[in-house]
Amino acid sequence: MPYPAPAMPTVKPTKQPVKKPVARSAKKPATQPAKPPFVPAGFDPDAAATGDGLFGLAIGPKDARIVVIPVPFDATTSYGAGTAAGPAHVMEASKQVDLQDIQFGAVWQAGIAMLPIPKDIAALSKKARRVAEPIIKVGGAVPSNKAKAKAHAKALATVNAASERVHGYVAREAERILDRGAIPAVLGGDHSSPFGLIAELSLRHPGMGILQIDAHADLRDSFEGFTWSHASIFHNVMTRLPGVKKLVQVGIRDFGQREAEFIENSKGRVTTFFDQRIRDRQFNGATWSAVCKDIIAALPHEVYISFDIDGLTSEHCPQTGTPVPGGLTFPEVCHLLEMLAKTGRRVIGFDLCEVTPSTFGDEWNGSVGARVLYKLMGCTLLNDFRREVKKARAAR
Numbered sequence: 404m405p406y407p408a409p410a411m412p413t414v415k416p417t418k419q420p421v422k423k424p425v426a427r428s429a430k431k432p433a434t435q436p437a438k439p440p441f442v443p444a445g446f447d448p449d450a451a452a453t454g455d456g457l458f459g460l461a462i463g464p465k466d467a468r469i470v471v472i473p474v475p476f477d478a479t480t481s482y483g484a485g486t487a488a489g490p491a492h493v494m495e496a497s498k499q500v501d502l503q504d505i506q507f508g509a510v511w512q513a514g515i516a517m518l519p520i521p522k523d524i525a526a527l528s529k530k531a532r533r534v535a536e537p538i539i540k541v542g543g544a545v546p547s548n549k550a551k552a553k554a555h556a557k558a559l560a561t562v563n564a565a566s567e568r569v570h571g572y573v574a575r576e577a578e579r580i581l582d583r584g585a586i587p588a589v590l591g592g593d594h595s596s597p598f599g600l601i602a603e604l605s606l607r608h609p610g611m612g613i614l615q616i617d618a619h620a621d622l623r624d625s626f627e628g629f630t631w632s633h634a635s636i637f638h639n640v641m642t643r644l645p646g647v648k649k650l651v652q653v654g655i656r657d658f659g660q661r662e663a664e665f666i667e668n669s670k671g672r673v674t675t676f677f678d679q680r681i682r683d684r685q686f687n688g689a690t691w692s693a694v695c696k697d698i699i700a701a702l703p704h705e706v707y708i709s710f711d712i713d714g715l716t717s718e719h720c721p722q723t724g725t726p727v728p729g730g731l732t733f734p735e736v737c738h739l740l741e742m743l744a745k746t747g748r749r750v751i752g753f754d755l756c757e758v759t760p761s762t763f764g765d766e767w768n769g770s771v772g773a774r775v776l777y778k779l780m781g782c783t784l785l786n787d788f789r790r791e792v793k794k795a796r797a798a799r
């Protein structure tokens with residue numbers, strides 16, 4: 404069933420003028436709706452666009468139901484930098500996304516906005532990356548020369564401190580959004596970007612689970628010496644955030660021995676649906692729906708979704724930091740998200756990471772990213788809307 408169930412207002416999304424003119428005609432007018440309770444006060448879709456908003460919408464973060472925190476940071480990406488430009492790239496491409504969604508309906512009406520891309524974090528990323536690069540080059544090997552080893556340690560400390568500053572920024576913004584009763588999301592940046600958000604949510608929703616869509620397990624106990632490496636995010640989450648009860652990984656096809664041991668020794672806290680094993684089941688006749696059912700059954704009621712774009716097949720993200728053959732297709736992911744929402748799971752937040760602009764100047768990576776982002780929002784809002792309607796009815 405499309406979201407939301409009641410009829411849509413007879414309005415046309417307020418769009419920013421964009422370079423390439425997009426045909427965004429008024430969506431089929433429906434009957435007059437009851438005032439949807441999820442449209443925040445002050446949100447007038449007919450108002451003139453005042454800002455250069457996400458998906459071309461003109462709503463400010465203060466009025467949005469979902470607020471995206473952009474994190475232009477990628478100091479520790481081991482293979483090819485560029486995900487720091489992800490937020491700007493996805494933002495630009497989002498203006499071309501058609502707003503009516505076959506699975507989730509008029510997602511935009513709930514109110515979607517992104518905070519301004521923080522220039523200081525972008526600058527910090529560049530600086531930290533310069534310091535990190537020599538370490539990445541040697542794979543984190545500590546030099547035997549004493550003076551060089553000292554410089555190495557100092558560089559690591561600098562990069563780790565930069566990552567901690569990013570976590571602070573993300574956690575602070577997440578706190579502000581949550582205090583307002585809205586839903587926070589992170590748009591990375593590399594996969595270390597959402598740590599501050601997950602930390603903040605884990606305090607407010609102890610017992611929460613994480614659905615991770617990724618090619619990599621990201622369970623390394625620091626990578627190349629970087630405590631906050633993109634490859635360590637879920638090691639950090641699972642060892643530092645006791646509020647996170649469960650991690651369910653999907654699409655994994657690149658992991659180390661110690662990561663496999665971490666999963667094995669997690670006493671069921673980590674469940675991994677390896678890409679190959681998913682395919683094996685399908686080759687033996689299982690449907691993708693049956694696999695999705697098992698994935699969702701492994702999750703508790705409150706779910707955070709962490710989406711690394713490289714969880715998709717590499718033609719969806721040819722320029723991502725660490726592409727790996729295999730992976731999920733876009734419709735498979737969409738099916739999983741819709742099933743997740745329809746089981747009544749509550750999505751409390753999400754992130755999209757590792758989207759990297761093409762080196763050829765095309766918008767493909769951003770375009771896929773923007774569509775994944777819109778689907779994540781639709782999945783999140785499906786039940787959010789139902790809860791709001793219930794609340795409004797109860798209050799009557």
Ligand SMILES: [Mn+2]
Pocket residue numbers: 594617618619621633711
């Ligand atoms: Mn990842």
